[in-house]
Structures are given as structure tokens and as C-alpha cells.
Amino acid sequence: MTQWSGYLGLILQGALVTIELTLMGSVLALVMAFLAGMGRVSRFFIVRALATIYIEFFRGTSIFVQLFWAYFVLPFAGLSLTPLQAGVLALGLNVGAYAAEVVRGAVLSVGREQYEACTALNLGRWQGMRHVILPQALLVMLPTFGNNAIELLKATSVVSLISLADLTFQAQVVRSQTGSTLMPFLSVLIIYFALALVISRGVRSLERRMARGLDGVRV
């Protein structure tokens, strides 16, 4: 019987890296989602075009290719990234592109009468967005954002291939050191699943909290 406790420590270290990546990637994805999502509904053609190019590019190529590109090609362009930076950049930009479409859909799903009410109250475009449209749109976005966060969590496993010591990487380390396959991979699968459950539960409770006070607004 090998020293499972030591190997378990290794895997838990990997879990910390995975959580760190997920959090930082989610923040970047959220920023990009709002930038590009609002860009898609902009009045100006050039902003719309830029946002569309960003979204189509990052949804069209796979996360894996983007990560390798960020890690192996950017150094030749004079921009050296650590594996963690490359991972956060690729994950955030990739998931941000998917989430941008969610932002756009949610903003467009808010009823016409709400926009008309903004005009009637003499709110500026920005004020209307900030105080009327977004608070309602946010609630529509939340469940899908939760799914996107889970997708991001799952995508973090790819960074193990650019030598970042996340969960998947540590599982491989344990496999090569012990020769045991079932234990490392099964425990890692269970940890990923637990993290995904935490995200979906968290988003659901956030949703409930935010829905408070909006009862009469949404049908």
C-alpha cells in the first residue's frame, strides 16, 4: 500500500491551482463578455464589427489551439507569458466570447416597453442601461453564466498540457509515480464534479437573491 496521503496532498494542491485558474479566468471572461456583448448592441458600426470579430474568432477556434498559440507563439512575438498567465488569458478570452452572446441575448430580451419607459423618464442611454435594463438582463444571464463557469472549470484541465500543475497534471504525476491509474483519475474526476456542483449551487442561490424585488417586473 503506497502513501496515499502524500499523493492526496499533491492532488489537493492541484485543486487549488484549478480553483485559482477558474476564478481568474471567470473574472476576465466576465469583463470580456460585457465589453463584447454590449459592443454587439452598440450604435456604432465599428464597435459592432470589432465585437463580432472577437466573438467569431474565439468561438471558431478551439480553446486548446488558443492556449498553445498564447504559450508557444506569443514568445516569438516578444510577449512571454507564464503558463498561468497564458492559461488565464486563453480561458478568459474563450469563455468570454461565449458569454458575450449571452449578454447580448439578455439585453435584447428585455422588453421594448422598458426602453420606452427609459426614454419617457428622460434617462440617457447609459443611465437607462445601468438602472433599468441591466438589472433585469442580469437575472436572465445568470443561469447561462453558471453553465459558462462550469465550462471554464472543465476547460482548465487543458492547461495541464502546457505544464501548469493543475488537478489533471497532478493526476498524471501520481499515475507516473505510483503506476496506479484508477485512484488518481477517479479522485480527480470526483473533485471536478464537486467543484461543478459548488458553482451550480452558488449560481442558483445568487439567482434567488437577485430575483428578490423583481417579482412584479418579470412575468
Next chain:
Amino acid sequence: MDWDWNFVWEIMPTLIQGVKITILATILGSILAAIVGLGIALARRSENRLVSRSVGWFAEFIRGTPLLVQLYFIFYVLPDIGILLPPLVAGVIGLGLHYGTYTAEVYRAGIDNVPRGQWEAAKACNLNGRHTWTHIILPQAIPPMIPALANYFIAMFKETPLLSAITVLELMNQAKSVANTYYRYIEPMTLVGAFFLVISLCSVVLLRWLEHRYGRIER
């Protein structure tokens, strides 16, 4: 950073080899995912609570964990219990199983969308269970869900680079080996990105056509 066209033409045949394997894996994986998804969707509707619950949990678990780890699981753990699979087969099984849990949701929605009256009519015509499914429910449920299914198949196509981690010689792996041989990352990695972008843009056009052709079948 300098771009060398001669090098591009030199490595093109190798990359085309990779593209073929990538497309093959996508097609086989899609077929498997379509079958697995239908199986899961039907099992979840089963009268037997034990079957529907356990299949439901199993699908949930697969959907909440990364494909990469599942591929490792299939590739490394199964040989220990005597099932030795070639890398490509292991990859296709991983893709099919993972995306099967996604397509299962599509099937579920499609089946739920068949009006109750159709079930009652089938009963009134004295059709047995199997005939009800094959002659009444599935023929009406499947066409409207083709665009959604195709969407997942495109997503699967973008995940095929993960197969390189279990030594399948698909596009990404060919590019990596070329890059490591010549120590030039710019051209191979960029070309992989370009291949993916071109194929996914083409498939978006195909998807639009499918939506146009099958999207709105309303009675």
C-alpha cells in the same frame, strides 16, 4: 517573428493528414454521441426509477467533469482491467460519451415538444410501446432538433485537439511534432488555428442552412 511560406508548404501535407484524422474522429464521435444521447434520453424516461435515476446521475457526472480527464480515464484505466483500446477508438468513445450527455438534453427537449395528443393518438390506434416510439414520436421529435444536435457536433469538432493528449495523431499532434522537430512554432500553430477557423466558419454556414431547412417544423 518572421513568417516563412516555404516552411508552410513543406509541412502542409503532414497537417492535411492530421485534418483527415480530426474529421474522422469528429464524424465517428458524432455518430456515437447521437446514439448515446438517444439511449440516455430514453433511459431517463424509463418507468423503472432505479434506471432513470442512476442514468441521470451518471450523465450529470460526465457533464460536470472535463473531457480530458475522461479521455485519460479511458486510455489509462481501462487497460488495467483488460480492455486495451487503440488511441483513436478510446478518443472516439470519450468524445461520444461526453457529448452524448449533451445531446441527451436535446433529445429530451425534442421528445417533450411532441404534443400529448400524439401519444394519446398512438394509444388510440393500439400501437405498442416500440411502434409508438419508432413510428409516431421520434419521426416528429428528431427533425426540429437537428440544428441543436449539429451545434454540439461543431463543439465536439473543436474539442478534438484534446485527443492529441492520448497520442492520437490528429491535427494538433501533427502540428506539435512538426513544431518540435524544426523548433518553429509560429507557422504550425497558426495554421492549426486557421484550419479550425475555416472549418468552423463553413460549418456555421451549414448550420444556418440546417436551421432554415429543419428549424421550424410547426404543425
